Amino acid sequence: MSNFVESSVGIQNFVMIMMEICLAFEMMLILLSVTRFEGLKRITLTVTLFAGSFFIMAAFQNDHSYSVGKRMNQHVMLPDIPMVLIVCAVTGLMLYLIWNLFGERRREKTLFSQWAVNDAVDNAPCGVCFADTFGRIVLCNSMMWEVSRMLMGEKLQDYDVLHQALQHTGRIAEGVVSMSSEDSVFCFPNGKIWMFQEYLLKDPALEGYKQAIAIDVSEFYYNNEKIKANNERLQSLNRKLEEMYEKIGERIREQEILAMKLQVHDNLGRSLLTIRRILENKENMSHMNKQLDVLKEQVYILTNMTVENLEDLYQNTGKHARKLGIEIHLEGEGPKNSTYRLLLDRVIRECVTNCARHAHGSEVNVSIEEDPEAYNIRITNNGELPKPKAREGGGLSSLRRALEAEGCTMVTVFEPAFCLMMRMPKRQSE
Structure with missing residues (x-):
């Protein structure tokens, strides 16, 4: 079996061309390993393979020069290796390098490189x-x-x-x-x-x-400015609506006061005529007490009451509350004494007005508990919490004086929420 030197020049040239291609592939692997920082071990193996291939290529060059008659090369470096083994080894090396290059290509698709990070x-x-x-x-x-x-x-x-x-x-x-x-x-x-x-x-x-x-952040900034402008317009509109709401409430109150005056005028006239007739005819004086109670009711009507009769005492107050957008929830049975009932109706009306004007609520809750000695009444609402250091206004102060004149007590609490509490002692008649 012939060795490298004994083979034809064409076969020798073919083997050396394949070896040169292998050297080029190895150089590419070295560059890839260095640029990707794949570790010292991998770089060392690649450089060692390149050095070995370069030595073998030098041996092929020496033996080729010897075989073509250049006698300056005195010895053959590969004398005893059959040509078939050399061709198989070089072919295997080339296939191995090609497989490695394709592997590097596949790894490049799955790994992030510096350029990939830069592009991202x-x-x-x-x-x-x-x-x-x-x-x-x-x-x-x-x-x-x-x-x-x-x-x-x-x-x-x-x-x-x-x-x-x-x-x-x-x-x-x-x-x-x-x-x-x-x-x-x-x-x-x-x-x-x-x-x-x-x-x-x-x-x-x-x-x-x-x-x-x-x-x-241009879009966020300009949208925020639009929202602020819209909020300012809405606040201005809300203030105008509140002013209109207060004017409507005043208008309703004026109409009710006018109706009240007409009603009180008629009731007072009838009561005075009846009392005069009782005194002139010297009738049963028991009717006198009834007429005096009616006159007393009319006096309370003149202090902002709009009650038509004792049976429908809270009907007008409920109607007034609904006009203001407020619902009255009444729990328990009211006092039987007409004076107490008139005072309670006046207190409820004042609380409804305050709830609409100051608390902006929609419900007023009235809880009445009766014990053997008195009626305990508690009034709350679902409106906004009172402002710090809130105090009684003129309406609540006048109610307190009217209640105390009848022997009742009234307590107002503003923290944490508004609450009005009254205690009405029972009369001997009850």
């Missing part, structure tokens, strides 16, 4: 910049380059310069307006509003590294 950061919708502990920029996308150039009027080269501009201590380009003295928000001449944020990276391997982000 470049395509981010916001500006991103990373700097080391000395302020040197290690990664910055195209958006951040452009935004920092508009902010400072020059190309970004040092992170500390950007940091000073964001802290309002460095140079800012003409036409750029700071939107806040505390936050890094700037309005650029093109109408765009950018917000900058700075972070220190917390990973132990990146200790001391800094990150800056620029975000376009």
Whole structure:
């Protein structure tokens, strides 16, 4: 079996061409291992394989020169190796290198390279910049380059310069307006509003590294301004509605007072005529007490009451409350004494008015509990909480005087919520 030197020149040239291709493949593997930082072990194995292949290629060159008659090469380096084994070895080496190159290609699709990371950061919708502990920029996308150039009027080269501009201590380009003295928000001449944020990276391997982000907040800012303008218009409209509401309440009250005056005029006239007839005819004096009670009721009507009769005592008050958008919830049975019932109706009406005007509520709750000695009454509402240091107004103060004149007590509480409590002692007739 012939060896390399004894083979034909054509076969020798074919083997050397294959070996040169293998050397090229090995060089490519070395470059890939170095650029990807695949570890010292892998790089050492690749370089060792390249050195061995280079030595074999030198042996082929020496033996080829010997076989073509260049006698300057005195000995053969591969005398005893059959040519078939050499061809198989070189072919196997080439197939191995081709398989490795395809493997590297597959790994490239699954691994992130520096260029892949750079492309991903470049395509981010916001500006991103990373700097080391000395302020040197290690990664910055195209958006951040452009935004920092508009902010400072020059190309970004040092992170500390950007940091000073964001802290309002460095140079800012003409036409750029700071939107806040505390936050890094700037309005650029093109109408765009950018917000900058700075972070220190917390990973132990990146200790001391800094990150800056620029975000376009123009849409959020202008939408927020529109919302503020709409809120101001709504508040103005709400104030006008409250004024209109108060005027409507006053109008209703005026109409009720007019109706009350007419009613009181008629009732007083009838009662006085009846009393006169009793006195002139010297009738049973028991009818006199009844007429005096009627006169007393009319006196309370003149102090803002609109009661038509004792059987429907709270009907007009409920109607008045519904006009104001308030529902009265009454629990328990009211006092039987006509004076107490008139006073209670007056208190409920005043609480309804205060609930509509001050608390802006929709419900007034009246709870009446009766014990052997007195009626305990509690009035609350579902409106807003009273303002701090709230006090009784003129209406509640006049009610207190009227109640105390009849031997009753009244307590008003404003914290944490409004509550009016009354105690009406029972009369001997009850």
